[in-house]
Every structure is written in C-alpha cells, then in structure tokens.
Amino acid sequence: MHIHRIAAFTSEGLGGNPAGVVLADRLPPAEEMQRVAAQVGYSETVFSCPNGDGSWLTRYYSPEAEVAFCGHATIALGAVLGQAFGPATYPLTLANNRIEVAAEKRDGEWMSVLRSPPTRSAIAKPELLSEALEIFRYSANELDPTLAPCVAHGGLDHLVVPLHSRAALARMDYDLDEGRRFMRTHAIGTVAFVFSESDRRFQARNAFAIGGVLEDPATGAAAAAFAGMLRDLGRVKEGEIVIMQGVDMGQPCRIEVAFTAELGAPVNVRGKASVIG
Incomplete structure (x- = not known):
C-alpha cells in the first residue's frame, strides 16, 4: 500500500x-x-x-x-x-x-x-453555545455582535462561533478530552471560531477533538459550511470568500470558496496542494 x-x-x-x-x-x-x-x-x-x-x-x-x-x-x-x-x-x-x-x-x-454536498445552517441553541463558550474559555461579550453563531452543515455539522477580535481568536484553548466529549455528545465535526477581517476575508481556527486532533490547520468541510451559513444569514449572498486558517499554528493555509445565491446549493472549495517532502 x-x-x-x-x-x-x-x-x-x-x-x-x-x-x-x-x-x-x-x-x-x-x-x-x-x-x-x-x-x-x-x-x-x-x-x-x-x-x-x-x-x-x-x-x-x-x-x-x-x-x-x-x-x-x-x-x-x-x-x-x-x-x-x-x-x-x-x-x-x-x-x-x-x-x-x-x-x-x-x-x-x-x-x-x-x-461540496448541499449546505444548510441554523442559529445555535443558547444552551449549546453556552456550553461551548465555557469549554473554550470565552465570554459572551467576545462574540461578534454582527454575525450569529450557527450550526452549519457542508457534509458535516460544524458549530461556527464568530469572534469580535483577532486577539480573541489567537487565544483559543481547551482541554482535548472535554472537547471530544462535547463534539461526540452533540454530533459536531469541528468547532470553528472565525474573525471577519472584511466582508469577504476571514481568519479561522478549528478544534477537531473528535478526531483526536487539538486543532486542524485547514478544514475544507467547515469552510463549505461557513460559506453556506454566510449566504443563509444574508452576510455574503454570492461570489467568493477567502479563509486563512492555521496561521496561529505556524501552518498558514488559504481556502477559497465560491458560491451562488441559491440557498442550500453546494459550494466550490478551492486550494493548492503539494507533495510533502
């Protein structure tokens, strides 16, 4: 093999x-x-x-x-x-x-x-969000007031939590076992924290405890789900967005997502790839 x-x-x-x-x-x-x-x-x-x-x-x-x-x-x-x-x-x-x-x-x-598979999203339930904030050591006043946290789907369910500052995103931290239990209990693939640099450019960090990994440097499935979420919420109705992920891990990743205005339609996730030496 x-x-x-x-x-x-x-x-x-x-x-x-x-x-x-x-x-x-x-x-x-x-x-x-x-x-x-x-x-x-x-x-x-x-x-x-x-x-x-x-x-x-x-x-x-x-x-x-x-x-x-x-x-x-x-x-x-x-x-x-x-x-x-x-x-x-x-x-x-x-x-x-x-x-x-x-x-x-x-x-x-x-x-x-x-x-991607078809996308969908729904506003996160208050009790789910509250539990996530406690696990990841954030307070409610660190959330982005312009973009609601959602459970977004693009092949898997992801809890997407927008934060109001890059500094808040940089200090994401949690206990792996606690995060694994949370994700298994709620059938969540990753917990994605995002910061909006502009309407079409974002920074993201994705916790992947359910897979045994503290953080994923780039998550195409979550990027697809997030693009569908932005479309559902009317934040970005169509076009392209760029998501930078892995920066805080020293593994910068660039994810490009293009999508139409059709609610729930699949999106196109684009990226470069290279052989690891």
Whole structure:
C-alpha cells in the first residue's frame, strides 16, 4: 500500500494541512483503513478506488474514527488523481453523498476544486453555545455582535462561533478530552471560531477533538459550511470568500470558496496542494 503525503490548502507554497492519500484497486477492510490512518497520524487519511460506475469510491479516516467527509483530504486526493491520471473532474462516491473534485496544474502547482454536498445552517441553541463558550474559555461579550453563531452543515455539522477580535481568536484553548466529549455528545465535526477581517476575508481556527486532533490547520468541510451559513444569514449572498486558517499554528493555509445565491446549493472549495517532502 502506497501512502501519498500531501499538504492541502498551501499558501504561497508554504503551510498547508497534511493528509494521507491511498489509491487502491479496491478499498481495504475498515479496520485496516483505521489502522493505517492511526499510523499515518494526520488529521485525516483518504482511501479511494474505482467504483465501476465512473466514480471513485472514497472513505475518510481520522486517527480515531471514520469521518463522513473531509475537505482538505479531498483537495489532496484531487492532486493525487491529477498526478496519476491527468487534469480532470473526478466524481466521488462517499459514505452518504456524491461529490466531485477537479484537478488542474497552475504554474507548476496542483490546484483542486471540490464541489461540496448541499449546505444548510441554523442559529445555535443558547444552551449549546453556552456550553461551548465555557469549554473554550470565552465570554459572551467576545462574540461578534454582527454575525450569529450557527450550526452549519457542508457534509458535516460544524458549530461556527464568530469572534469580535483577532486577539480573541489567537487565544483559543481547551482541554482535548472535554472537547471530544462535547463534539461526540452533540454530533459536531469541528468547532470553528472565525474573525471577519472584511466582508469577504476571514481568519479561522478549528478544534477537531473528535478526531483526536487539538486543532486542524485547514478544514475544507467547515469552510463549505461557513460559506453556506454566510449566504443563509444574508452576510455574503454570492461570489467568493477567502479563509486563512492555521496561521496561529505556524501552518498558514488559504481556502477559497465560491458560491451562488441559491440557498442550500453546494459550494466550490478551492486550494493548492503539494507533495510533502
């Protein structure tokens, strides 16, 4: 089994979120995929094989459990498929969805664009938000008063908490076990804290305790969910946004999301990828 190690959502050739990518004739047993993901140790490893219907059967594993969808691993998968079979759009059959990833080479770098599952969002319940603020050691007066916290979906549910200052975002901290319990109890994929630099540019940090990782440097699924949330709330009705993530980890990542004004429609998440040396 050959494991490609790819940094997804790199920024000016730096940073990126590492993902393992395995292409196979057919998927290994679930326990084998879980073992490999734990051994690789990245926040996600993606396994993909031809499905017989023109699509690629695709599954995602964190070091601790299978994940229904992972954006940065899909960006990495696109780059590997592009390297192996050439620039093209590749349909993917996931555990619960069908999506696609397109790969092309630009100025010597692989660029992947994933088309997300449909998006949806709802204002976070007060008790859920209150519990999250306690776990992550924030007070209510540190929230952005112009953007409501939401549970947003773009393949997975994410609790998105907008903060009013970059300084507040920089000091995100929590206990991993406590965060894992919270995410498992409420079936949340990540808790995403965001700061609005402008209407179309954001800084983000994503806690991924449910996957055994304190923080994810780039989270394409959460970026898709956040874009859908902005559209639902009328903050950004259509066009493109840029999300910078991983900066506080020393792994700067750039995530670009393009979307139409159609509520609930899938969005396009774009990022560069490179082989990890």
